[in-house]
Amino acid sequence: MSIYLDYQSAKSVDPRVIQAMQPYFCKRFGNPSSLHTTGDDATEALENARVVIADFIGAQAKEIIFTSGATEANNLAIIGYAMRNRRKGNHIVISEIEHISIHNISKFLEKNGFVVSKVPVNQYGEVDVQKINDRITKDTILVSVGWANNEIGTIQQMTDIATLCREKGIVLHSDAVAAEGLLQLDVGKNLVDMLTLSSNDIYGPSGVGILYLRKGTRVNPIIIGGGQEYGLRSGTENVPGIMGMAKAAEIMKIEMTAEAKRLLNYRDRLIKEILTNIPKSYLNGHPSRRLPNNAHFRFSGIEGESLLLSLKDEGIDVSTGSACSSKTLEPSHTLIATGLLHEEAHGSLQITCGRFTTEKDLDTFLNVIAGAVNKLRKLSPLYKEE
């Protein structure tokens, strides 16, 4: 088994979640749309899950729409809202560092008559509220800013952004996948109108997510069929998956504070030791306003994919923002948006810890990272020893 330090990419499902899902495969397998007893049983389970998940983010049960995951929830929020409200305007504002799904949804909307403005971030990855304001026009109907960044872990000033959108009468969507399970997400306190969550990011099964839709926020469905989920997301509900997400949310609600505190200690240890022990190493993202599980570095003179391969040989799983590890061969748009040059973005390494990370995992990683960096720097024409 490898040492897994890439919780941002995927998380293992908590065994307690699997246990909670178990009955819904064979015993309580009903279709919530059926009117018989087995169907009623499934409906009851589904509605209970909706209450638990709503409670997790301070919402009403009716404001929760189950989807197949965060990408679908982002599609429903942005395409659904844009299509429903295009009479009001055709302008949408997103940040430069949104998840790739938001960027590609925006491209789709641009092909369909919408105009999308992107708000830049500062060198730490923070969206400047003033810069959002500078882009708002009379045609702006929607702003979408991720609660925290999925790569560099920077946390946004969501309350300020929400206040601005409220003042302007513009709906605010936030993809909170990177932040969930690490930060308190209270839609009662933070006046976000639409919120995307995924199940796997709180140690539930993949293939489930939700869109929180504040009462009164109208969207068109993007999946048409039998009219499930108030007609906003057709298709028979994935009851076992939804029960898993609900259990994951229930556990997270209880354990988050302690878990985040433990992860924060790991994060700070990683940052301190790497910056101290490896010359010409830098932290990407904000020094303090960052997710408690996220440490993101760059090492001058080396390329991220080769570093990832070297660590893989040592039995350690990490991530990189290097183009050479991506399908498009483009470096991470997030790192570029913080002002890094291509060669710097290529040399990045993302470490994300999680529920099952141990102090020993960090020991192992910290024991090999300096050596791996050194070995690659010896090969590099870009790195000159001082």
Added chain:
Amino acid sequence: MKSTQYSEKVLDHFRKPRNVGTLEGEDVAVGRVGNPVCGDLMEIYIRVKDDKIIDMKFKTFGCGSAIATASMITELAMGKTLEQALSITRNDVASELNGLPPVKMHCSNLAADALKDAIKNYRSRGKSETGVTQKIEQGIKRLTGEDDFLDKGVYYKIDEFSSFKDKRTIIIDNGDKTAEAAIEISKYTPRVVLVTQLKDLPVKSALKIKLNKTDVKVLYESKIIEIKGVKTVEKVLIHDLNEDEKYELFVDTVLIL
């Protein structure tokens, strides 16, 4: 198999790269190729005797396949005549490595090009640089956007160095004074970029040494062609003159002294 999966042979060359290093001497030439978009840069050194490659070394910044292809070509070309070495193709390198992932065939398969460049340089060594004199376009000509953002991110003078605190600052090279400004500003912000159209900074060597000790990034053979933003400066469009490529760089401040 995943489309990004490497063959065992690629991994072997990645783990134990052959002939890493540099060479020096009259009988040595170096070939350099790179693709900044993909982020690979390769240097191949050859030592030639009686028209044969008698030694080879390489250095590579890049992904696993960039390292493996450079390592492989040193094995393939060692001992070959220059003509034989010139006939080694990208495909030869890839097939000797039992294939490369499709996505890597283009951008990380630069070793054959670097070797050809080295041979070309060997053959033309001693001859003067092909008469290209470096010229800076001096500027009465304003940059696109320069006037729009004057005092909104574009500055012609420095009042207080502390006003650059946490600002991503790009400075257009204008000799010693801009290098000195870059060093000073780098005390206030982690991001200072000095952009010059030349291959080397036209500054005193003591200043260069000082500059190297800071985190100031120098962009050689590059120039800003446009300043962009909404109300204030948000990014610049940079032309890499050497690669003839244009790219955007996010900045907060452009300093023209």
